[in-house]
Amino acid sequence: MARAYVENPDLNQSRASVRAQDEEAPKALAGKRPKASIQATAGWQVGAIKIPAGRSANGQRQFVDDAFSSFPRGATLAVLQTLFDGGRTESAFRQAESSVFAARSTLRLTEQAVLQNGAAAYMNVLRDTAITRLSRNNISVLEQQLRVTADRFSVGAVTQTDVAQAQASLAQARSQLYAAQAQLKTSIAGYRQIIGNEPRRLEPSPSVEPLLPKSLNQAITVALAEHPGVTAALHQVDAAEQAVKAAESVLSPTLSVGAQLTNERDAILGVPGTRQFAAAVVGQLNVPLYQGGGEYASIRQAKERLGQARLNADLQRDSVRASVVSSYGLLETAKASLTSWRAAEKAAEIALIGVRDEAKVGRRTTLDVLNAQQALLNTRVAIVVAQRDLVVASYAVLGSIGRLSADTLNLDVAIYDPSAHYDQVKVKWFGVETLGGP
Template identity: 70%
Template sequence: MFKKTGAATAGSISRLVHRERMCFFVMALGGLSLGMTEPLSAETLLSALARAYAGNPDLNQSRAAVRVRDEDMPKAAAGMRPRVNIQASAGPYYGNLRLPAGRNAMTGQRQFTQEEYTGYPRGAALNISQSIFDAGRTSNSVRQAESGVFAARATMRLTEQATLQNGATAYMNVLRDTAVVNLRKNNIAVLEEQLKQTRDRFQVGEVTRTDVAQAEASVAQARSELYAAQAQLKNSIANYRQIIGVEPMHLEPGRSLEPLLPRSLQQAIEIALVEHPGVVAALHQADAVESAVKVAESALAPTLSVNAQVSQQWDSFLGVPGSRQFAAAAFAQLNVPLYQGGSEYASIRQAKEQLSQARLNADLQRDSVRASVVSSYGLLETARASIISSRAAVKAAETALTGVREEAKVGQRTTLDVLNAQQALLNARVSLVVSQRDRVVASYAALGSIGRLSAKELQLDVALHDPGVHFEQVKTKWFGVDTPDRR
């Protein structure tokens, strides 16, 4: 009776172990389906990143910020463009004029004449002003605005890199956590079968109540770990939805970007110091501040402009009805600043200090990028080594578990030994899944650290955003309140 039960139970555990091994193989090397039994199409890592590139709100907000900065160009160029305005006025007028008229011949008292005027004076004037020389203020303002646009584009590239890297991390986190949940579910099934076998053996006096309690504790602990893994998976799914924009359904395994990386760390550092958006943005910001210094210095130089005015007035001479006046004038105006309270000198000194700060910030960005490259390459190497170690650990743990179970059948191992071996195998498999995830995520981080993580570099199937289109549309625009997209 006991041998028959034991053989059946051992057969059940063997089938569960085989199913666990196949499940782990699928999860570690294949895709994962979330909520779909027969998916019409699989979601790959690159297709998910294409979704994020096209619709991520943070990235779209950054693109809008660049378009806002583009408008600084026509604003700066306006300094050397003509200014035209019309002034008009109209309104009732009342006047009382009292004038001396000599002295009275009889009394000798002074005499006066008095007149009252009522009318409706009105008039209009056309004023035109054109700056001829502004000591380079406009040209330097244009260069400052252009550098600001380039800095904004580099900042947008930083956001693009962060979005793609966060998207890859969210994608791989869902894969990892789904695999861990499935591993823990299957582990519970194995432990429950182990508990059933232990109880059967306890009924025939083969094991003690302690063995049963140990098996029950393992099942309870496994359920607790499953609940924690499910909570982690829900959190990863929420992050995926936030970054990618849709719920994860059927995810294919992600691939590492190691083929796109420079072959050596030194090459990666050299590329990063030139191409990384953080460094590029800092250099453009320094250029913008350098132009700002020249703009501030122009306040000390003379300016020259020409002006013209044409005006027409009606009833304007003391409100006398019927009076009319026409005037036209053209003149040049030279302004030579001598002393304006010292504020212009303070502005120049302040701009020079800001330039020094911007250059120091560029040095800071270079150091930060260098450290990021070294760190990301180190994490990638660690993940690669961890995969090799974890695979060896899984293989050794499978062999150990099989041996412990066989030895337990003949009484050479206890139930606790079997449970410990099962837990060791589970831990090794979870570690392998985590290491595989870490390798993909680290490869994206490494490519981002050198400044080449972009939709173009990844060849995403999406229309690439070109910030230069909007810039060309508005940089020389003289009139109009509508944006190029007719908003």
């Protein structure tokens, strides 16, 4: 479980997705931060100027042609600061922040799925290993039974039919072993996919029932408050509310102030040697009146999406409630099933001993012994399956209430904290280096 928490690629890509979502916050804050730019121009210019030179004797105006070539160049530094934007930046930031919180809840969903799948993969390998071992033991028993039957046939105690029945049961057992081995290979592949390495020396794992609420009603209450599916939906509602405010801010006036410094040479009519320096500070007020109606459509659209987010929150609550009830039912079923199969195993063991004893004195047939042996095998396989189902169901219940986490399970790992990256990038004004983690 600890290895899956650290190395599972699905979980790590979800963490990277949250870190990418974190960057929406500084992008939103950029709306009220200053913007600065430098624009430089340079080029070559040729031209001619007619300069008035008075009038001739007959009164006609005279001009002197003056050709020139120059290298006009200049640079402009511009700074713009938004003072008021109708609350657009604040709403966009709160929307981004709510989306970050929703992404964290989605990450918790992925973490729960990985841990639950990891527990199931672990128990699947244990189950299939035990079933394979039982199948091998069954073959050994049936081989011994076949030898005994053959010996008894040689002395006329049983018929050829009894030998054939023993041979058929042995062949069937070998087929079951092959199926169990194939299933074990499949479970090992699933374990490798989720955990990241090959299973070695797996020990039986207890259920996590001590971590569960004492009753179903308590579990439902906890789930509705803590399940990441519910919290993600509620954060999405908050984000949708802020999206409505951001859309409405387009109708508000905006106020900004800008400063500009310009230095140019040889740029006035292209005359060489000319210089120009200018500085300006300008305030700008923009009052929107009508922009074609697109802004009103955006507001209506944002409101519809808000309604959709609220309905989705209700849907998530209903889904989580149903999941808790269902998972608790599966857990209770697994517990009752395990108790029943253990009782059946004791009865099957007694029955097998009795049938064997009766077969020795001719009161039971070889088929009766084989059937009793198969019944005992079936109950032991059912016990292994029920033990697996009980542990997996307990993890499913813990996940259904939203408490399946590395912290709750007390895994020996460094707990991933998504807020650390967010706190770093939220106040970051510049820089392109990433601050990602595992």
